[in-house]
Amino acid sequence: MNAHRSTAFAAAPEVPALPDSLLDAACRTTLGAPILLVALAAGAQVTSDQLVDAAVTPENWLTYSGTYLSQRHTTLDRITPDNVDELELKWVFQAASLEAFEATPLVVDGIMYLTEAPNTAIALDASTGRVFWRYQYDPSTEARPCCGRVNRGLAILGDKVFMATIDAELIAIDATSGQPAWQTTVADPSLGYAMTLAPLAIDDKVIVGVAGGEYGIRGFISAYDVDTGEEVWRFYTIPGPGEPGHETWEDGGDAWMNGGASVWLTGSYDPELNLTYWGIGNPGPDWNPAQRPGDNLYSDSVVALDADTGELVWHFQFTPGDPYDYDSVQIPVLVDLATEDIASEKLMLWANRNGFFYVLDRTNGEFIRGEPFVHVNWASGLDESGRPIETPQGPEAVTYPGVQGGTNWYSPSYSPNTELFYVTVWENYGTVFRPVEVEYQPGRVFGGGTLGGPIPGAANLPGFGLQPVNNWTDEVGNGAIHALDPRTGEQVWRFPTTDISHSGILTTATDVLFTGSREGYFYALDARDGTLLWRERLGGHGMNGPMSYALDGEQYVAIAMGMGLFVYGLPE
Amino acid sequence: MNTHESIGGTVPARLLARTLGLGLFLTLGGPAAAQQHAGQYDQVDIEYGAQIFAQRCVVCHGERGDLLPQANLRSGTYRNASSDRELSRVLTDGVPNTAMVPTGYTGSELTALVAYLRNITTYDPSAGSVALGDPARGRELAEGAGGCIYCHRIGAEGPRFAPALTNVGARLSAATIRRILLDPTGAMLPASRPVRVVTEDGEVIVGRRLNEDTFTVQLITQDERLVALDKTALREYAIGTESAMQPYGEIFDEAELADLLAWLLTLQGFQR
Numbered sequence: 070m071n072a073h074r075s076t077a078f079a080a081a082p083e084v085p086a087l088p089d090s091l092l093d094a095a096c097r098t099t100l101g102a103p104i105l106l107v108a109l110a111a112g113a114q115v116t117s118d119q120l121v122d123a124a125v126t127p128e129n130w131l132t133y134s135g136t137y138l139s140q141r142h143t144t145l146d147r148i149t150p151d152n153v154d155e156l157e158l159k160w161v162f163q164a165a166s167l168e169a170f171e172a173t174p175l176v177v178d179g180i181m182y183l184t185e186a187p188n189t190a191i192a193l194d195a196s197t198g199r200v201f202w203r204y205q206y207d208p209s210t211e212a213r214p215c216c217g218r219v220n221r222g223l224a225i226l227g228d229k230v231f232m233a234t235i236d237a238e239l240i241a242i243d244a245t246s247g248q249p250a251w252q253t254t255v256a257d258p259s260l261g262y263a264m265t266l267a268p269l270a271i272d273d274k275v276i277v278g279v280a281g282g283e284y285g286i287r288g289f290i291s292a293y294d295v296d297t298g299e300e301v302w303r304f305y306t307i308p309g310p311g312e313p314g315h316e317t318w319e320d321g322g323d324a325w326m327n328g329g330a331s332v333w334l335t336g337s338y339d340p341e342l343n344l345t346y347w348g349i350g351n352p353g354p355d356w357n358p359a360q361r362p363g364d365n366l367y368s369d370s371v372v373a374l375d376a377d378t379g380e381l382v383w384h385f386q387f388t389p390g391d392p393y394d395y396d397s398v399q400i401p402v403l404v405d406l407a408t409e410d411i412a413s414e415k416l417m418l419w420a421n422r423n424g425f426f427y428v429l430d431r432t433n434g435e436f437i438r439g440e441p442f443v444h445v446n447w448a449s450g451l452d453e454s455g456r457p458i459e460t461p462q463g464p465e466a467v468t469y470p471g472v473q474g475g476t477n478w479y480s481p482s483y484s485p486n487t488e489l490f491y492v493t494v495w496e497n498y499g500t501v502f503r504p505v506e507v508e509y510q511p512g513r514v515f516g517g518g519t520l521g522g523p524i525p526g527a528a529n530l531p532g533f534g535l536q537p538v539n540n541w542t543d544e545v546g547n548g549a550i551h552a553l554d555p556r557t558g559e560q561v562w563r564f565p566t567t568d569i570s571h572s573g574i575l576t577t578a579t580d581v582l583f584t585g586s587r588e589g590y591f592y593a594l595d596a597r598d599g600t601l602l603w604r605e606r607l608g609g610h611g612m613n614g615p616m617s618y619a620l621d622g623e624q625y626v627a628i629a630m631g632m633g634l635f636v637y638g639l640p641e
Numbered sequence: 642m643n644t645h646e647s648i649g650g651t652v653p654a655r656l657l658a659r660t661l662g663l664g665l666f667l668t669l670g671g672p673a674a675a676q677q678h679a680g681q682y683d684q685v686d687i688e689y690g691a692q693i694f695a696q697r698c699v700v701c702h703g704e705r706g707d708l709l710p711q712a713n714l715r716s717g718t719y720r721n722a723s724s725d726r727e728l729s730r731v732l733t734d735g736v737p738n739t740a741m742v743p744t745g746y747t748g749s750e751l752t753a754l755v756a757y758l759r760n761i762t763t764y765d766p767s768a769g770s771v772a773l774g775d776p777a778r779g780r781e782l783a784e785g786a787g788g789c790i791y792c793h794r795i796g797a798e799g800p801r802f803a804p805a806l807t808n809v810g811a812r813l814s815a816a817t818i819r820r821i822l823l824d825p826t827g828a829m830l831p832a833s834r835p836v837r838v839v840t841e842d843g844e845v846i847v848g849r850r851l852n853e854d855t856f857t858v859q860l861i862t863q864d865e866r867l868v869a870l871d872k873t874a875l876r877e878y879a880i881g882t883e884s885a886m887q888p889y890g891e892i893f894d895e896a897e898l899a900d901l902l903a904w905l906l907t908l909q910g911f912q913r
Binding site: 538544545565566567568586588589590604 | 853
């Protein structure tokens with residue numbers, strides 16, 4: 070703490086002028102000059118250029134996935150395979166909320182910004198965990214997010230942080246004072262619209278998407294002016310009448326109006342192409358495709374949008390006419406990799422909930438390759454265009470992967486060092502799908518079926534529970550970390566775990582891989598070969614992705630487990 | 642590391658006894674979330690539901706369920722519920738400002754009542770129950786030829802190695818209990834499997850798995866010790882897939898099974 074304060078002191082003479090508003094904010098909340106100067110650091114601006122060049126300031130973590138490329142990889146190198154077992158707990162932030170802790174913190178020049186569920190934004194000191202401010206937004210009781218009142222974190226740009234709420238509001242919050250700057254209604258929560266993702270800030274806009282794929286929404290991605298909150302553009306993830314793709318809703322009726330195609334994880338951005346990439350969720354009703362014949366664009370697709378206008382530049386659909394709830398909301402991981410047999414070096418890597426690992430050309434959406442990374446029986450493979458060769462299982466037969474997928478929303482990682490892609494996987498996990506006709510009713514669950522497990526009578530779904538007892542192991546499935554080679558689509562190594570995991574992955578420039586688990590471990594593997602390097606028992610359920618930042622040259626790794634955010638570093 | 646093999650042959654039968662998997666009946670959203678139409682309801686639950694209905698519901702709703710014109714249970718639709726989950730909620734919470742008061746039905750009772758109500762027009766109560774017999778005779782079987790109490794604890798009595806039966810009649814539906822009786826191995830939860838361990842210094846530990854993760858396993862042993870082991874420091878580690886509980890269809894006829902099931906359903910915990 071003292072060291073941090075003195076750093077702020079040293080920096081003080083370089084600060085040119087103290088804006089009145091900042092002075093006011095600081096004086097209202099603090100006493101005395103030294104603390105005032107710490108508050109100055111909180112007022113640091115984040116420019117759009119800094120976001121583009123986030124990789125050159127690895128001491129900061131500026132977007133949900135670290136950088137616009139979403140590799141969840143840090144170039145910080147103090148923690149290595151040789152010293153990772155010396156890591157020690159530096160501080161813990163305990164959330165007041167008992168909801169799942171799914172947020173990835175941002176760190177800007179020593180200030181950490183995070184959220185706790187449902188919609189409280191918090192700024193704290195990244196060296197101690199002490200809180201500067203909390204902004205608690207109480208969402209409408211109309212909010213009905215399908216799967217928990219969660220929030221995955223903030224975006225930052227200029228002097229504001231941005232929070233998307235479960236009642237589908239977008240709120241800009243002054244990063245220094247913690248006071249709201251503007252608030253915009255994105256959608257109607259009584260119809261099942263919600264937001265759980267961390268927004269993505271690009272240029273002068275903040276971009277979000279809407280969840281609600283289990284409630285018969287019509288999904289969209291929309292951009293808002295960072296200064297005013299006014300909507301700049303909106304892209305509907307289900308094309309309306311007359312628009313290209315509308316013909317893939319073949320019923321000719323109004324299935325498209327309630328067809329889901331939600332967006333609930335943060336997209337990526339290629340500044341050179343000025344394309345922003347977003348994964349789109351399942352069509353609705355989830356499990357009864359008979360009610361929505363056709364491919365159902367752009368459900369279960371990745372879309373590439375012009376970041377200025379929101380116009381669709383290309384799309385690639387992973388699971389046409391999906392009957393399995395294989396949301397394709399996974400983080401689009403952008404990778405520049407020169408290979409002998411691929412013309413383009415600008416790739417997109419995607420381990421999909423449907424069990425296939427895809428390599429796409431992100432300039433045009435062309436399919437390069439796709440290989441199953443888990444047991445898959447709903448398709449025998451992919452054709453040359455990447456379309457699945459479908460092999461539907463009969464009634465009461467087990468479909469692999471199951472409804473939660475071969476992977477899901479847990480952030481993967483890519484290391485430019487090893488040139489490998491790392492993903493949290495559910496192995497040998499299947500579901501019996503039982504479609505049922507369902508009528509659309511506004512704001513009501515629009516699932517269209519029921520689910521069963523592979524062992525009759527046994528607990529079959531891991532759900533999102535925080536239970537300390539693992540009761541669904543063995544035949545019902547298990548977890549694993551997989552390292553996949555984008556040059557071949559093949560698995561290079563795997564680290565199997567007894568229970569499944571909801572945790573994302575962080576890799577470092579020194580080939581350390583960090584991840585959490587539902588078992589309650591925060592652990593490190595050697596990214597080159599999957600060797601276990603270190604493990605720490607934190608006891609809670611890991612439901613976010615680890616991240617890393619630095620203060621005064623010292624590297625830290627942070628992970629949320631249970632209700633706490635745990636921050637580790639090397640001994641002084 | 643995990644070798645999934647039968648270890649029944651290497652362990653005294655008594656020791657492995659009763660790894661009855663108390664097969665949790667949860668599917669997505671619980672027992673009543675699923676079934677929306679006939680054919681998915683088990684006959685055992687329908688019969689159990691008919692019994693409960695005859696005891697608890699007929700005073701107001703009549704033997705056929707159609708005594709109240711404003712709440713005709715034979716009409717196929719309900720004013721305050723459409724899904725099974727909603728029907729369960731009405732059964733639990735009652736209907737405000739009516740004689741339908743909140744109740745304390747257990748999960749297995751709710752499953753049974755919903756199953757019965759969904760089949761009320763086709764079920765013939767005069768035929769009597771096939772699946773449910775006499776609980777008093779069932780208790781004699783459990784304490785005699787069935788041998789249940791030699792492995793399972795009930796309340797404050799009995800051994801702890803097998804899962805307790807204290808409230809099995811409240812936790813598990815009639816159909817689930819019957820399935821466990823007929824096919825203990827098939828119904829055994831993976832988590833409850835028998836485990837055999839040889840430690841680095843040669844000690845053999847056999848137990849029923851209570852919990853496991855990638856690095857550790859937690860057991861209850863035959864002599865009722867709670868043991869936690871680091872899996873990375875074991876010489877041998879094997880998980881059995883065979884339940885030591887005998888399939889009761891092999892030793893009891895249908896009438897005896899019906900008696901045993903009826904008794905198990907009376908085990909509702911210490912207090913209600």
